[in-house]
Amino acid sequence: MKYSETVDVIVLGFGLGGGIAALNAAQTGAKTLLLEKSTVPGGLSICSYGAVRSAHDPEQAFAYLQTTNGGRTPDDVVRALADGMCGLEAYVRELAQINDARVITSVEENEEREKAGDPYRRQIRGNYPLPGTDTFYHTSVVDVPGFDARKDYPWANGAPNGPKLFKVVHDNVIAAGVDIRLGVGAQRLITDPSTREVLGVTVLQDGEEHHIAARRGVIIATGGFEGNADMKAQFLETHPVFNAAARHNTGDGIRMAQDLGAALWHMWHIHGAYGFRHTDPAYPYGIRAKRFPDWFPGDADKVNLKMAWILLDHGGQRFMSEYQPYTQDTGVRPLSHFDPITQKASRNPAYMICDDIGRQMYPLGKATSNDEGLRYDWSDNNLQEVENGIIKRADTLGELAKKLGLDASTVKTSVARWNALCAAGKDTDFERPAGSMLPIIKPPFYGSTMWAVISNTQGGPVHDAQSRIIDVYGKPIPRLYAAGECGSSFGHLYLSGGNIAECVVTGRIAGCGAAVLQPLQQH
Numbered sequence: 001m002k003y004s005e006t007v008d009v010i011v012l013g014f015g016l017g018g019g020i021a022a023l024n025a026a027q028t029g030a031k032t033l034l035l036e037k038s039t040v041p042g043g044l045s046i047c048s049y050g051a052v053r054s055a056h057d058p059e060q061a062f063a064y065l066q067t068t069n070g071g072r073t074p075d076d077v078v079r080a081l082a083d084g085m086c087g088l089e090a091y092v093r094e095l096a097q098i099n100d101a102r103v104i105t106s107v108e109e110n111e112e113r114e115k116a117g118d119p120y121r122r123q124i125r126g127n128y129p130l131p132g133t134d135t136f137y138h139t140s141v142v143d144v145p146g147f148d149a150r151k152d153y154p155w156a157n158g159a160p161n162g163p164k165l166f167k168v169v170h171d172n173v174i175a176a177g178v179d180i181r182l183g184v185g186a187q188r189l190i191t192d193p194s195t196r197e198v199l200g201v202t203v204l205q206d207g208e209e210h211h212i213a214a215r216r217g218v219i220i221a222t223g224g225f226e227g228n229a230d231m232k233a234q235f236l237e238t239h240p241v242f243n244a245a246a247r248h249n250t251g252d253g254i255r256m257a258q259d260l261g262a263a264l265w266h267m268w269h270i271h272g273a274y275g276f277r278h279t280d281p282a283y284p285y286g287i288r289a290k291r292f293p294d295w296f297p298g299d300a301d302k303v304n305l306k307m308a309w310i311l312l313d314h315g316g317q318r319f320m321s322e323y324q325p326y327t328q329d330t331g332v333r334p335l336s337h338f339d340p341i342t343q344k345a346s347r348n349p350a351y352m353i354c355d356d357i358g359r360q361m362y363p364l365g366k367a368t369s370n371d372e373g374l375r376y377d378w379s380d381n382n383l384q385e386v387e388n389g390i391i392k393r394a395d396t397l398g399e400l401a402k403k404l405g406l407d408a409s410t411v412k413t414s415v416a417r418w419n420a421l422c423a424a425g426k427d428t429d430f431e432r433p434a435g436s437m438l439p440i441i442k443p444p445f446y447g448s449t450m451w452a453v454i455s456n457t458q459g460g461p462v463h464d465a466q467s468r469i470i471d472v473y474g475k476p477i478p479r480l481y482a483a484g485e486c487g488s489s490f491g492h493l494y495l496s497g498g499n500i501a502e503c504v505v506t507g508r509i510a511g512c513g514a515a516v517l518q519p520l521q522q523h
Contacts, residue, residue, distance in 0.1 A: 001190060003200060006213040007033045007179070009514045010201050011221055012186045012253060015043020016500060017484020018221030019169040020507025021514075026176040028515035030216055034178050035203060037185030037248060040155045040372050042166050043223055044246040044456055044485070045503060047158030047368045050165035051106070051122070051138035052092055052504060053497030055085040060132035065495070067130045072266050072491030080465040081489055084505030089139045091504065098171045100145050101164065106138040119305060123294045127326045127496055138497050141165045157375050158245070158368045165500070181205075189218060189256050189480070196260065197478040199520065217479040217514030220469070221507070222253030224457030224485050235267040235459065238336035238348050241452040242277065242286030245368040249456075253486045257461035260480065261471040266491040267459030271499070273331035274311070274350060275453035276365050279389040283376060286453035287365045287390075289352070294326045294496060295433060303433035308358025310418050310440065311350045311450060316401065316410030318418065319347055321432040328455065329494045335452045349449040351404050353397075353415060355440045364391070382446070391448045400445045415440050456499060460487030467510040479517060481510035 009025040011018045014036035022034040036043075055061035061082035062075075069078055089105065096103045104112075106122040113121060126133035141164040149156060149163040156163050173180065183205070190200040190211060200213040225231040226243035228250040233239050243249075258264070275288040295303050303323070313319045320334040339346040354364070359382050367376040378385065385391045394400035401411035421427050422439040461469045461482055468476040469487070484503040 001211055003213040004210045006215060007031045008214065008216045008519065009033070009219065009511070010035065010212060010214045011219045012201065013043060013221035013223060013484070013486070014041040014180065014182070015221065015223060015484060015503065016045035016166060016169060017486070017503035017507045018043070018219070019166070019173050020504050021219045021221055021483040021511040022178045023169070023173050023176050024508050024511030025219070025515040026178045028512050030515035032178045033212065034173065034180045035184045035186060035201075036180075036182050037252070039183045040370060041170065041180070041182060042153065042156055042163075042370050044226075044249060044370065045500065046153060046156045046162050046166045046370050047245045048162040048500055049159040049497070050161030050163075051140050051497040051500065052088050052165070053085060053495055053501040054088040054105070054137055054139045055082065055135045056137075057132075057135045058083045058086050060135035061085050062132070064126050064130050064132035064135070068128070068493040068495060069490065070492030073489045076465040077463070077489050080509065081502060081505055084508070085501050088501055088504055092139045092141065095168050095172050096141055098175060099147070099168060101141050101168050102143040103139060103141055106140070109140065109142070120293050123296065123496065125296060127294060127296070127329070128493065129297055136495070141168050144168065155372045155374070156370050157377070158370070186222070186252060186256065189260060191260060195478065197520070198260070198480045214479070215519035216517040217481060219481040219483055219510045219514055220253035220257060220461070220486050221483040222486050223249035224460060225249060225251030225254060226454050226457055232454070236270065237268065238345055238452050241270070241272065241332070241454045242275070244275065244286050244288050244453050244455050245370060246456070247284050247371070254460045257469050257477070257480070257482070260477050262461040262469050262477060263472045265459060265462045265487065269458040269491060270332065270454045271329050271456050271458065271494050272452065272454040273328045274335055274450045276390050276448055277451055278376065285367065285369060286451055287367045287376070287378070288328070288453050288455070289450065290362060290364055290366060291328055292323060292436070297325050300431070300433040301435070303435040305436060306361065306438040307436040308361050308364065308438060309352045309354040310415075311352055312406065312411065312414055313350055314344065314346045314406075316406045317414050318429065319350075321427070321430040323432050323436045326494070326496060329496070332452050332454065349451045351406060352448045352450045353400070353411070353440060354446050355442045356444055356446070357442050358438060358440070359446050386446070391446050393444050393446050395444050397445055400447050404447050404449070456485055458485070458488040458490045458494070460485070463487050463506070466513055467506045468513070479514070481514050483507040483510040
């Protein structure tokens with residue numbers, strides 16, 4: 001094997017996890033190379049809300065995460081994440097010093113929103129009433145002086161604070177002297193056949209293969225498999241599931257780890273909801289329905305934000321609460337139902353119905369992407385989407401049903417039932433929060449097919465508490481680490497902001513761990 005160059009640590013993937021891993025490796029003294037196969041940095045992280053899930057008490061955080069992982073993730077791995085979350089606020093504030101960025105917690109943010117009369121509040125606590133839930137909160141970078149996301153990261157189309165958090169990390173990575181290369185895709189890991197030690201990486205750059213040696217270790221931070229249709233078809237229950245962003249996350253790191261015998265865990269577990277498909281076949285993403293603030297089970301009576309739509313199945317009947325406590329995470333699950341009688345996934349696609357009052361309330365969808373030269377901005381009044389055919393419009397419910405391919409009488413019956421529930425002030429069918437209920441009464445009426453949409457996958461190679469990738473026999477693969485979403489520890493229920501926190505926690509562990517290994521002599 002002839003190597004074109006030699007470094008200490010190679011990090012694959014420049015999202016938040018890869019950036020933090022590279023930063024910590026460099027700060028520990030390692031000559032670090034950070035590779036990203038896309039022509040732009042940021043991965044999926046830059047599209048996120050940028051809310052770093054933090055915690056006050058490690059024991060309470062562990063208790064909550066242990067429950068939400070449903071026994072699928074070893075306790076020591078869960079504890080490493082819980083312990084790491086307790087230092088995240090201080091760490092984010094430390095990172096923010098590089099560009100004098102402003103950092104606030106969710107408590108401070110809610111106080112500011114209340115003063116401004118903003119009805120949106122960030123959920124403090126975990127998402128569910130489980131042991132330890134009260135220890136959690138969010139830490140966010142809300143202002144970076146002189147930074148304009150549309151100018152500095154024009155390819156990033158997501159939530160406002162995601163690019164700000166990434167900018168802070170990006171600046172730190174540059175300041176640490178990390179060698180960043182974009183448009184360089186890792187192909188395979190290079191190993192010693194006798195010891196199984198990872199020696200380096202074969203990469204593809206400008207159509208040519210190069211072999212790069214790593215004296216100390218390799219960290220895989222390539223994300224999940226949202227952009228790989230074949231892997232989604234094999235690992236996920238429902239099909240198809242359209243990715244909301246990150247088409248470059250094609251499971252490369254997962255396959256490279258598998259090639260060395262890595263074990264996999266919770267490949268079924270995804271973070272997702274439901275959303276639209278663009279009528280332009282060239283647009284590569286599903287478009288998630290408008291995100292609503294999360295609500296806490298037991299506090300449904302505090303919800304006071306109207307959701308404009310209901311969802312119907314192929315039979316024209318409502319089948320779920322459209323507004324679950326954390327809709328962007330579990331909203332995808334009811335769409336996975338398979339009807340053995342009809343031999344169809346009778347809820348994928350589902351069908352959204354709303355009226356003209358709902359259409360005027362807010363944008364019904366929110367597109368996200370991190371691709372050079374690609375951007376779709378949903379219109380404020382949804383009329384652009386009516387014009388381009390994403391949303392259908394009709395003067396009557398019967399006409400709308402026909403445009404959607406549904407039985408008109410069943411649709412009218414389902415809407416009438418919904419309106420009666422709204423009049424009664426309680427959804428006795430599926431327990432949607434009363435404060436979110438809005439009747440569908442004013443024509444014209446609007447509808448659209450709504451597909452299962454994935455924000456990100458959680459499955460991938462198993463790692464231990466030291467972020468070392470583990471093989472099918474429970475042994476660490478020498479000199480190989482994972483960071484971020486590539487084999488997330490979340491194995492049953494997600495925690496909002498949890499993957500961002502995990503990127504930071506596992507990135508720090510992996511970066512430092514790889515950097516302190518004894519260097520290979522043959523390099």
